[in-house]
């Protein structure tokens with residue numbers, strides 16, 4: 001589905017200023033293809049629960065077992081859960097309650113942090129002004145995290161756009177993101193070992209990550225068979241660590257069927273993104289997933305998207321480029337891939353393939369030009 005950038009019809013803007021709950025039906029902009037199916041009742045996806053404390057214990061047998069579990073999951077669907085991750089439970093409770101505090105503010109207050117397209121940061125309500133059909137039934141607030149020492153980019157941004165009254169908001173999501181970045185770096189070591197490339201390759205690549213954190217707010221919807229919180233997509237990013245409240249709604253498409261990944265108190269969901277597919281030369285796969293909504297309650301989630309420093313070139317370790325599995329994706333930077341998803345293409349299940357073709361075409365054009373210039 002190519003992105004459409006037409007500005008919403010003026011009446012749609014009025015719609016967004018209404019409270020979602022008053023809507024007794026779903027405006028056509030929010031109806032997704034394939035609507036009407038019985039979305040919520042799908043089977044549970046069996047995913048391994050990876051104990052990070054056990055991984056950090058260093059016991060070789062434990063590590064080998066965890067690597068086998070991760071390898072199997074990431075080759076099949078790219079989803080697993082992590083438990084005993086060490087993230088302070090109070091910080092998670094605080095972060096989740098702040099989602100409610102922010103998204104229940106009056107629209108004019110939220111619009112003070114409006115996401116100005118094509119920047120990915122800020123508050124957005126169904127991508128006002130970005131797409132005009134198959135709109136997601138959600139509001140989001142996306143923030144940029146930098147692992148650069150002594151940078152407190154989230155606090156700085158929140159202070160700049162929302163001011164001193166939001167200090168707790170800025171500090172909480174700064175600390176939450178730091179905790180997520182640290183968990184991601186542990187995961188990069190586990191993923192490296194599970195692929196037989198050692199702890200360092202991926203860890204070094206993501207050490208100075210510049211990641212995204214996104215607060216998702218999914219209001220109740222009177223027609224959960226027609227609308228979707230997020231449409232079917234693969235995350236273009238590297239790794240996603242998802243905190244979800246206890247409502248449920250995340251679904252993953254495996255073996256031609258939708259499966260639920262239900263919330264588990266104290267656990268985070270982890271999934272592989274397109275950029276990690278590329279850096280593993282397609283050995284691990286990002287997986288199609290979506291979010292279904294419900295008629296009764298708000299659902300709130302926090303997605304931390306690990307993404308590398310935008311200037312670094314995504315190249316798989318040499319061990320993963322073999323005769324049986326030659327290089328599958330071109331060199332690219334995350335900055336280029338992010339721009340592609342923000343300006344040219346609405347992320348779906350084909351984002352990486354379409355982006356790869358574009359990069360290769362541009363490379364061929366460049367080579368042709370250089371050859372002509374050389375004549």
Ligand SMILES: C=C1C[C@]23C[C@H]1CC[C@H]2[C@]1(C)CCC[C@@](C)(C(=O)O)[C@H]1[C@@H]3C(=O)O
Pocket residue numbers: 120136212214230231233234235236237305338341342346347348
């Ligand atoms: C780099 C990103 C683009 C999106 C936010 C992050 C990672 C996930 C992407 C997204 C959620 C995938 C589904 C479509 C999308 C447009 C959305 O529904 O929000 C995507 C995000 C985006 O482009 O803003």
Ligand SMILES: O=C(O)CCC(=O)C(=O)O
Pocket residue numbers: 214216230235242244249250289290291301302303
């Ligand atoms: O909120 C969720 O459950 C998942 C959201 C998601 O997939 C995304 O934002 O990429």
Ligand SMILES: [Fe+2]
Pocket residue numbers: 233234235289
């Ligand atoms: Fe996603």
